[in-house]
Amino acid sequence: xxxxxxxxxxxxxxxxxxxxxxxxxxxxxxxxxxxxxxxxxxxxxxxxxxxxxxxxxxxxxxxxxxxxxxxxxxxxxxxxxxxxxxxxxxxxxxxxxxxxxxxxxxxxxxxxxxxxxxxxxxxxxxxxxxxxxxxxxxxxxxxxxxxxxxxxxxxxxxxxxxxxxxxxxxxxxxxxxxxxxxxxxxxxxxxxxxxxxxxxxxxxxxxxxxxxxxxxxxxxxxxxxxxxxxxxxxxxxxxxxxxxxxxxxxxxxxxxxxxxxxxxxxxxxxxxxxxxxxxxxxxxxxxxxxxxxxxxxxxxxxxxxxxxxxxxxxxxxxxxxxxxxxxxxxxxxxxxxxxxxxxxxxxxxxxxxxxxxxxxxxxxxxxxxxxxxxxxxxxxxxxxxxxxxxxxxxxxxxxxxxxxxxxxxxxxxxxxxxxxxxxxxxxxxxxxxxxxxxxxxxxxxxxxxxxxxxxxxxxxxxxxxxxxxxxxxxxxxxxxxxxxxxxxxxxxxxxxx
Amino acid sequence: xxxxxxxxxxxxxxxxxxxxxxxxxxxxxxxxxxxxxxxxxxxxxxxxxxxxxxxxxxxxxxxxxxxxxxxxxxxxxxxxxxxxxxxxxxxxxxxxxxxxxxxxxxxxxxxxxxxxxxxxxxxxxxxxxxxxxxxxxxxxxxxxxxxxxxxxxxxxxxxxxxxxxxxxxxxxxxxxxxxxxxxxxxxxxxxxxxxxxxxxxxxxxxxxxxxxxxxxxxxxxxxxxxxxxxxxxxxxxxxxxxxxxxxxxxxxxxxxxxxxxxxxxxxxxxxxxxxxxxxxxxxxxxxxxxxxxxxxxxxxxxxxxxxxxxxxxxxxxxxxxxxxxxxxxxxxxxxxxxxxxxxxxxxxxxxxxxxxxxxxxxxxxxxxxxxxxxxxxxxxxxxxxxxxxxxxxxxxxxxxxxxxxxxxxxxxxxxxxxxxxxxxxxxxxxxxxxxxxxxxxxxxxxxxxxxxxxxxxxxxxxxxxxxxxxxxxxxxxxxxxxxxxxxxxxxxxxxxx
Numbered sequence: 001x002x003x004x005x006x007x008x009x010x011x012x013x014x015x016x017x018x019x020x021x022x023x024x025x026x027x028x029x030x031x032x033x034x035x036x037x038x039x040x041x042x043x044x045x046x047x048x049x050x051x052x053x054x055x056x057x058x059x060x061x062x063x064x065x066x067x068x069x070x071x072x073x074x075x076x077x078x079x080x081x082x083x084x085x086x087x088x089x090x091x092x093x094x095x096x097x098x099x100x101x102x103x104x105x106x107x108x109x110x111x112x113x114x115x116x117x118x119x120x121x122x123x124x125x126x127x128x129x130x131x132x133x134x135x136x137x138x139x140x141x142x143x144x145x146x147x148x149x150x151x152x153x154x155x156x157x158x159x160x161x162x163x164x165x166x167x168x169x170x171x172x173x174x175x176x177x178x179x180x181x182x183x184x185x186x187x188x189x190x191x192x193x194x195x196x197x198x199x200x201x202x203x204x205x206x207x208x209x210x211x212x213x214x215x216x217x218x219x220x221x222x223x224x225x226x227x228x229x230x231x232x233x234x235x236x237x238x239x240x241x242x243x244x245x246x247x248x249x250x251x252x253x254x255x256x257x258x259x260x261x262x263x264x265x266x267x268x269x270x271x272x273x274x275x276x277x278x279x280x281x282x283x284x285x286x287x288x289x290x291x292x293x294x295x296x297x298x299x300x301x302x303x304x305x306x307x308x309x310x311x312x313x314x315x316x317x318x319x320x321x322x323x324x325x326x327x328x329x330x331x332x333x334x335x336x337x338x339x340x341x342x343x344x345x346x347x348x349x350x351x352x353x354x355x356x357x358x359x360x361x362x363x364x365x366x367x368x369x370x371x372x373x374x375x376x377x378x379x380x381x382x383x384x385x386x387x388x389x390x391x392x393x394x395x396x397x398x399x400x401x402x403x404x405x406x407x408x409x410x411x412x413x414x415x416x417x418x419x420x421x422x423x424x425x426x427x428x429x430x431x432x433x434x435x436x437x438x439x440x441x442x443x444x445x446x447x448x449x450x451x452x453x454x455x456x457x458x459x460x461x462x463x464x465x466x467x468x469x470x471x472x473x474x475x476x477x478x479x480x481x482x483x484x485x486x487x488x489x490x491x492x493x494x495x496x497x
Numbered sequence: 498x499x500x501x502x503x504x505x506x507x508x509x510x511x512x513x514x515x516x517x518x519x520x521x522x523x524x525x526x527x528x529x530x531x532x533x534x535x536x537x538x539x540x541x542x543x544x545x546x547x548x549x550x551x552x553x554x555x556x557x558x559x560x561x562x563x564x565x566x567x568x569x570x571x572x573x574x575x576x577x578x579x580x581x582x583x584x585x586x587x588x589x590x591x592x593x594x595x596x597x598x599x600x601x602x603x604x605x606x607x608x609x610x611x612x613x614x615x616x617x618x619x620x621x622x623x624x625x626x627x628x629x630x631x632x633x634x635x636x637x638x639x640x641x642x643x644x645x646x647x648x649x650x651x652x653x654x655x656x657x658x659x660x661x662x663x664x665x666x667x668x669x670x671x672x673x674x675x676x677x678x679x680x681x682x683x684x685x686x687x688x689x690x691x692x693x694x695x696x697x698x699x700x701x702x703x704x705x706x707x708x709x710x711x712x713x714x715x716x717x718x719x720x721x722x723x724x725x726x727x728x729x730x731x732x733x734x735x736x737x738x739x740x741x742x743x744x745x746x747x748x749x750x751x752x753x754x755x756x757x758x759x760x761x762x763x764x765x766x767x768x769x770x771x772x773x774x775x776x777x778x779x780x781x782x783x784x785x786x787x788x789x790x791x792x793x794x795x796x797x798x799x800x801x802x803x804x805x806x807x808x809x810x811x812x813x814x815x816x817x818x819x820x821x822x823x824x825x826x827x828x829x830x831x832x833x834x835x836x837x838x839x840x841x842x843x844x845x846x847x848x849x850x851x852x853x854x855x856x857x858x859x860x861x862x863x864x865x866x867x868x869x870x871x872x873x874x875x876x877x878x879x880x881x882x883x884x885x886x887x888x889x890x891x892x893x894x895x896x897x898x899x900x901x902x903x904x905x906x907x908x909x910x911x912x913x914x915x916x917x918x919x920x921x922x923x924x925x926x927x928x929x930x931x932x933x934x935x936x937x938x939x940x941x942x943x944x945x946x947x948x949x950x951x952x953x954x955x956x957x958x959x960x961x962x963x964x965x966x967x968x969x970x971x972x973x974x975x976x977x978x979x980x981x982x983x984x985x986x987x988x989x990x991x992x993x994x
């Protein structure tokens with residue numbers, strides 16, 4: 001028996017057990033090879049990954065240390081008597097080996113994998129293996145099985161509502177925060193929209209990052225229910241909900257790897273929406289040569305996949321293929337994107353027109369889920385709600401109800417990137433712009449990002465500013481500057497100018 | 498500036514930086530998202546993966562803790578002034594994303610990946626992604642590029658020798674420790690054989706595990722050179738050498754994942770042999786329905802791959818395809834395997850004949866690398882060396898020179914697995930037997946394993962013992978027992994009996 005000690009280290013959702021090299025219960029040679037243990041003493045055994053300690057001040061030979069994640073799970077006080085044993089092998093890991101060699105996995109296998117991840121039986125390395133192994137190809141039934149498994153046990157019920165709508169975008173286009181404008185319009189119209197939003201995985205800002213500039217997004221289930229009842233819409237960081245918990249563990253690994261495969265994204269989005277009790281969902285699939293989805297064929301395959309999974313799980317899906325050839329809006333990065341959104345809601349003349357039009361178009365699609373609305377009227381209704389100021393009122397109510405955020409400052413380290421010749425902006429490379437923004441510190445710092453002053457089709461004079469970099473710290477500023485000097489992401493055409 | 502603190506935790510070759518949540522140099526929100534940092538202050542910046550601490554006794558807000566791996570690399574005393582910054586993105590990670598989507602990587606890309614792994618710029622998760630992404634398919638030139646990159650800078654030179662031989666097996670067959678018998682015969686014959694051996698990754702015992710039962714295997718370059726000069730052969734745990742260091746980092750991840758892809762194994766074996774200065778190599782490729790390599794076609798493709806890589810890197814390879822349809826020898830697990838090997842070297846009548854014959858055959862192939870030996874004479878010479886007792890003498894000298902090991906005890910928790918009907922042993926499933934052995938505690942405990950009393954073709958009566966399980970602790974004993982009750986790995990044919 002060992003005495004339990006809390007080692008107050010947070011290890012990205014991974015359970016770690018710290019054992020002294022001279023621990024009485026193990027021989028030094030065993031410890032070298034042993035990697036996973038089960039810790040007994042609590043209500044259920046807790047899986048943990050072993051790290052060896054050489055300092056008795058940290059963990060004594062008569063103790064077992066657990067990091068914060070594992071300590072929370074075992075739910076015992078420090079000093080409690082516990083015992084450990086080599087962990088029983090995790091059977092679902094065999095399925096991952098089958099996937100590496102190109103097999104199609106069954107629904108049962110996906111369900112075991114997800115259950116084992118939820119029970120913290122996978123190390124982050126194991127999760128990475130699963131993501132990469134399944135990332136190269138998955139059949140439609142595999143995506144369905146993964147989605148179903150990821151919904152989990154807890155589902156939010158909306159007994160008072162006949163339909164519950166939501167909107168989500170597949171990403172790959174910097175800027176493009178239609179979500180917040182849509183939520184305001186839908187709230188003003190009166191359909192319930194519990195928008196479960198994510199933090200950025202690989203982009204300059206997730207919807208939750210951008211909305212966090214305006215309001216508190218740490219909203220749990222009860223609060224969400226109350227907010228939607230009161231204001232019809234709310235935007236919550238999905239991590240603050242307890243639903244679809246495996247998705248959170250997986251996305252921690254995806255963020256660290258910087259990898260996000262399309263089919264995982266599909267399963268992740270749909271499982272969260274289903275767990276949130278959404279019945280009707282508009283999905284935006286932007287297509288562009290430098291977007292996440294590169295061709296209309298690929299977008300069409302994704303749309304059919306989404307429709308298939310939605311049909312099988314009784315989720316009404318309207319998947320819309322949109323133009324993702326260049327960034328949408330001017331601001332890229334949370335603070336700048338929030339500025340654009342508020343300009344649109346305030347009907348400012350300098351609001352970005354591309355973001356405005358796209359938001360109205362998509363909001364119209366969401367509104368048309370309402371059986372009472374005549375087909376084809378969505379756009380016009382959305383536009384009326386926006387221009388009348390009702391959308392702004394709704395947004396102000398939402399922000400007030402969720403709690404106004406202490407708005408972070410825009411990064412004060414700036415550099416204007418200028419045109420090296422006169423001409424017309426021919427293209428703006430989404431991936432390059434995203435990369436420069438991430439190097440500048442977005443999404444890590446809400447105030448970091450890029451402000452695009454010119455878009456495709458705009459005329460520029462040599463020396464005129466194309467965009468402005470905002471960084472919060474000097475390291476990121478240097479990274480972004482050095483990346484820009486290689487390739488600033490803009491192509492300028494001088495022909496016929 | 499922060500004060501350096503050594504947090505004496507060993508984290509499987511991964512650099513970890515421990516930062517207090519209230520660290521003055523970062524805001525709490527940044528820490529949530531930041532995962533990799535560069536630590537400045539030593540001769541070179543050290544990459545580390547960030548974990549957040551909530552206990553000032555562990556790391557103060559004015560300190561930065563480094564785990565043992567990272568603390569060794571920064572090579573500064575505790576209290577030294579250091580600073581940290583977000584890590585610059587690792588460019589070679591982009592190559593891994595290319596591999597996930599099915600691309601062929603260039604030599605330059607493999608070289609960058611291996612350099613970045615060697616410089617500890619990859620988290621174990623990143624390494625897992627690389628292994629899984631490249632695990633499903635690699636071209637011959639990709640395997641060549643990976644092998645070349647993994648050789649590294651340090652290569653052992655044997656200026657006094659015209660040829661340096663070695664032997665390695667691709668595994669998948671329990672038992673099968675021909676290696677130690679071969680080393681004894683080759684040493685007695687007089688060819689230099691610096692056998693770089695591995696610890697088990699997924700099997701019941703690696704060659705280094707088994708030889709560690711007999712002798713010390715922690716042998717560094719200088720000692721290896723002296724031993725080979727003195728006795729012509731030595732068997733070292735490759736981890737105790739400083740060569741091919743990336744291979745060690747990668748194999749730590751492979752062991753934790755329990756995944757070992759054939760092409761990585763090929764690159765790993767060949768790079769270690771080349772770094773060890775080997776010029777002539779016999780490779781054993783066992784083929785069987787439950788072995789690592791399942792068909793003769795697959796074995797032939799592997800042989801051609803090995804020959805191609807060997808030719809390009811000036812390593813003479815004799816790749817031999819052998820029968821891997823059932824375990825070889827009786828003992829499975831380090832102590833039992835060492836027993837079998839010593840029985841053979843001592844010419845005991847109860848020595849396992851299959852292991853004896855295979856060892857002589859393969860030792861003969863190694864001996865035939867000697868230009869002075871007439872073609873086809875290898876086997877006969879090997880047999881004469883063994884039966885005359887010269888192989889035993891050579892082995893005793895090797896053991897004495899390396900340092901005799903305190904022989905671990907055979908596991909005292911035993912169970913005899915008996916035939917449930919009379920008949921003839923039709924087949925023994927390698928994978929199942931290996932799994933039961935691993936569950937029983939092999940390779941973690943040298944004394945754990947299986948002792949096979951019956952082999953394919955043997956007649957058994959109902960109730961007669963097929964094999965005996967040896968376990969060291971009750972948990973493993975229970976795991977093995979419950980696995981055996983499902984499927985003991987033996988098939989008994991009653992027809993015509």
